[in-house]
Amino acid sequence: MRTALITDPTHPAAEAIAKRLREDGYTVYEGGDFTTAQGAGEAFSRTGAVDALIISGHEEYRGLISQGDANAIARAGNANIMAAFHAARQYGLPMMQQGRGSVIFLTSPHSMKPTCANAAYSVSQGALAMMMKELALYYGHYGIRVNSVSLGAMKEEEEMFFSELAGGEYDAETKIPLSRRATGEDAAGAVSFLLSEDAAFVNGDTLSVDGGHFYYYFDRPYSDKKGATLA
């Protein structure tokens, strides 16, 4: 029986991912205190070594660097990074010893694109994007694959990322080429694929699951061109 751990079950996609992994035949563990090494150790004593580690921490804090409480932003952002560090450190070594396993970071297009609303989140996601790649390089030699799923805008997170300085988030449905927001099931499908044998040679990559939202920059008025003819 294969086992999986989803570190933060409060992530809006966690429930759908857990459901999908159970359907894929995993025993799924959820949660644990990853704010400290001791907490991560306690989680490990409960679950033992796992085949799949889904790092889903998503501490968020609305606040601008230039106007907000810098210490609060730093603490929230650091919580994301340290939680990922504790989880990867605790569960990575047993994976190395077993010579198998897979790690997936649940990240966001904000690891590349600023939010102008939630610096704690985007700065930590930028950091985790590099952590994922470094782990892929290091763990890869032990047969462990490390990848990311970059999940786009979910309805649940709309308010957290609304910005008066940048227009990426409001009216997202009109700015996402596929004209809808991301769902937990979208993330679950990508996670399932990356854990599967079909992705056996995929290591250190990020699978964007955002409907093309990442490429939004300027509004392009939509017009129905189904009836158009070639020039």
Added chain:
Amino acid sequence: MSTVDYYKEPFFTSQTAFPSGETKKLLEGRNAIVTGGGKGIGKGITLRLAAAGANVLIVGCGNMAMAEAAAEEARAFGVKAEAFRADLAEEASAEAIRDKALQLFGGIDILVSNAAYQPNLDIDEYTPERFDQVMQINLWSPLRLVSACAPYLKDSGHGRVIFVSSVHGKRVAGFDIGYATSKGGLQMLMREAAAELRPGNVTVNAILPGGTAIEFKSGDTFTFKAERRERERVYRNPAGQGTPGDNGNLAVFLASDLASYITGVSIRVDGGLVLF
């Protein structure tokens, strides 16, 4: 290695002709903060800024004698320069640095966040405390500094933030997971701050050094990784290593009015070490 003249006087110490007909140094009268400005790349930046006419507050911590010596070298260019001790891992350090700069200069035009810590460890070699320390110094201290200085950078009318990141913020190297993680975060901090500070005419950019020859690297453990890194560097950069002054030249350009429409970018200064 210390006998090499990494900091030799650059061309722009002379007067520069501006389109207005005015002749002055590129950064004359500007006030700068350079964290880690007493050593290595930071010292290269300090001396280039000073040569271009900027007053410099050099922030040091572990080796204040080097910070004091760099201040003395900077003053030789006819600018104000002082060394100031602050432990960037402490939350209160950002405001202390800002207050010191305001006390000395009365304003802040240029913030160069350069100081960094690279212990060169794998994830299982890191204690949580050390990993956290790397994040505090390399990532969250820059954020706190930008936050503390933002109102004064806006008041400047030509405020500049320059992050000294690393090629490791873009490209994995397998040397130090903490360092790479912090530099990846710094790339996003640069973009967030650039977006936020656009309305204040403050530009925010990053320099990504790679393969720069410096006196010594704080915390470098000189394990097998350091030897292997040296082999790779020579293989990839047959032209040789860069100097702190190479990074200082770019800092002067980014800090000057010549770069007022450039923000949110990161530029590698690595002689082609990393080509993507």
